[in-house]
Each structure stands twice: as structure tokens, then as C-alpha cells.
Amino acid sequence: MIGQSTVLAAEFPPSVEDFYLPSILPWGAHDSYWFTKITLLVWVAVALIIIYFLVSYRKPQLVPTKKQWLAESLYGFVRNNISVEMIGPRGVAFAPYLTTLFCFILVMNFFSIVPLIQISPNSHIAFPAILAVISYVMFIYVGIRHHGSFFKYMKSALIPPAPWFILPLLIPIEFFSNFLVRPFSLAVRLFANMFAGHMLLLVFTLGGFAMISANVWFAPFSIVSWIMTIALTFLEFLVICLQAYVFTVLTASYVQGALADEH
Structure with a gap:
């Protein structure tokens, strides 16, 4: 049975501590995380x-270069397939923010499969939480501005078209769903997927080295482990793109709900 060992300067099996990297400024400090790799x-x-x-x-x-074509394609994809599709004609106004959000999450997620980097800032809950709070504040502000006042917006968001006697039950549920679950689910969904993906890649990569270090007869199992790492990297790429898309779509969906004239 293989106990905990050090493989490639990392502990095996990996743990949450692998996500807390030494500080860059001050260099190598483990008790000061002012400026880290993340x-x-x-x-x-x-x-x-x-x-x-x-x-x-x-x-x-007029005939775009490859760089211009890619930039226009990214913006056009988010504007047409997310902003306008989810919000309607008014979604064009939100396309710049949603495009920035999509690209930012996509690039940060992509770091998790880049050699020598292999970790995403979104595998730390703080960064998805900040992005969720920004989207949360934005859709509440949009709702208040659209409805004319805070109280009109809250009435639209919290009071569904239902018989009066069931409203005391429905209003707390609507409040919990719209104002507590939304930012929490946005942040946790992105964080959990990137955290789990990084942990799986660590397990199979370091596991292969751990097995071959423990016994040379484990070499075939090490090769299988590394093949699984390659396969999981392709799967992780799909997750990277999907999570950026889902986060952006849900943000657009919340904005659409805030702009709705009725519950």
C-alpha cells in the first residue's frame, strides 16, 4: 500500500493545500499571500x-485579418447567441459586459490545462464569488432602474401572480431563490468544476509517478494513469468552455428576469 509521498516536489495524494501556492511577493512566503501565482x-x-x-x-x-475575425466572432457569438437570445433586442446594450465576462472566465479557466501553469484562478472560491457578486449587483441595479424604484422592483421580483393566502409561503421562497441562491450557485458551480478538474489531473499525473516510484512493476499502471491524464485534459477543455458559457448565459438570464415587466 502506498502511503503519502513526495512526487515531483508535490505531496501525493494531493490535497487542498496544493491550491495555496507560495507567495511571489514576498518570495516563497507561506504566511503571506499578498501576491501569488494565482x-x-x-x-x-x-x-x-x-x-x-x-x-x-x-x-x-473590411476584409478582416485572422485576429480581427476571431475578436469579431467572439463578440458576435456572445451578442447574438447569449445577449439577444436571452434578453431580446435590449440585450445588445449588455453584450460588451457579457463578452468581457465570457472571455475573462474562458482565459482564466484555460490556464488549468496550459503546461507549467496548470491551475485556474477560478479553482479558488474568491474569484468566482467576486464575478458572481458583480453580476448580482448589476442585475439588481438594472431591475431597479427599469422598474423605477427599489420597491417596485422588489414587488415584481417577489410577489408572484398567486392567491393572496399562499403569498406568505411564496414570497420567502422567491426571495431565497432570486437573491440568495443565484449568486451562490453562480460562484459554486464555476469553482467546483475547476477545483474538481484540477484535482483529477493532479491525482492521475502524480499517481502515475507515485506508482512507478514505489515499484517498477507498477509501470503499466503508471502508463494507464498518464493516458487518463491526457483524456481528462481534453474533457477539461470542454468543461472550461462550457462553464464560461453557462456563467454568461445565467447572468444574461438574470438580467432578462430583472427587465421583465411581470413576475
Whole structure:
């Protein structure tokens, strides 16, 4: 039986501690997480998105270049298939935010399968939580602005068309569903998928090295473990794209609900 061992400078089996990386500033500190690899990746994602779209549209052409075509395709996909599809004609106004949200989540998720990086900032609950709070505040603000006042918006959101005697039961359910479950589910869904994906890749990658280190006769099992790592990487790529899409679609759905004239 293989106990806990150190493989490739990492503990096997992996644990939650593998997500808490040493600090970059101050270098190597384990009691100060002011600036870590995770923080660096967030800023890299922001820089990549800004620079890419600026460069792509620096000299827009009637016949687009490959960079311009990809940028336009991303924006067009989110605008037509998410914003307008979910919200309607008014969704065009939200397309810039939703495109930024989609690209940001997609790039941060993609870090989890990039060699030598292999971790996504979204595998830390703080970052999905912040994104969920931003979307949460936005759809509440949109609802208040659309309905004219906070109380009119709350009336629209909380009071369904139902007999008066059942309203004391339905109103708390609507409040819990609309204002508590929504941001929680947005954050936890993204976090849980990226956390689980990173943990699975760690288990199969380090597990292969652990088995071959324990006994050379385990080499065939190590090879199978590494093959599973490759297969899971392709699966993780699908999850990366799906989770960025789901987060953006749900945000658009919540905005659509806030703009609805009736419950």
C-alpha cells in the first residue's frame, strides 16, 4: 500500500493545500499571500484580453485579418447567441459586459490545462464569488432602474401572480431563490468544476509517478494513469468552455428576469 509521498516536489495524494501556492511577493512566503501565482494569472488574463482586442481593432479592415475575425466572432457569438437570445433586442446594450465576462472566465479557466501553469484562478472560491457578486449587483441595479424604484422592483421580483393566502409561503421562497441562491450557485458551480478538474489531473499525473516510484512493476499502471491524464485534459477543455458559457448565459438570464415587466 502506498502511503503519502513526495512526487515531483508535490505531496501525493494531493490535497487542498496544493491550491495555496507560495507567495511571489514576498518570495516563497507561506504566511503571506499578498501576491501569488494565482494573482499573477488574473492580471495576465486581464492583460491578454485587453491587448488582444486593442491589437485586433487597431486598424480594422473590411476584409478582416485572422485576429480581427476571431475578436469579431467572439463578440458576435456572445451578442447574438447569449445577449439577444436571452434578453431580446435590449440585450445588445449588455453584450460588451457579457463578452468581457465570457472571455475573462474562458482565459482564466484555460490556464488549468496550459503546461507549467496548470491551475485556474477560478479553482479558488474568491474569484468566482467576486464575478458572481458583480453580476448580482448589476442585475439588481438594472431591475431597479427599469422598474423605477427599489420597491417596485422588489414587488415584481417577489410577489408572484398567486392567491393572496399562499403569498406568505411564496414570497420567502422567491426571495431565497432570486437573491440568495443565484449568486451562490453562480460562484459554486464555476469553482467546483475547476477545483474538481484540477484535482483529477493532479491525482492521475502524480499517481502515475507515485506508482512507478514505489515499484517498477507498477509501470503499466503508471502508463494507464498518464493516458487518463491526457483524456481528462481534453474533457477539461470542454468543461472550461462550457462553464464560461453557462456563467454568461445565467447572468444574461438574470438580467432578462430583472427587465421583465411581470413576475
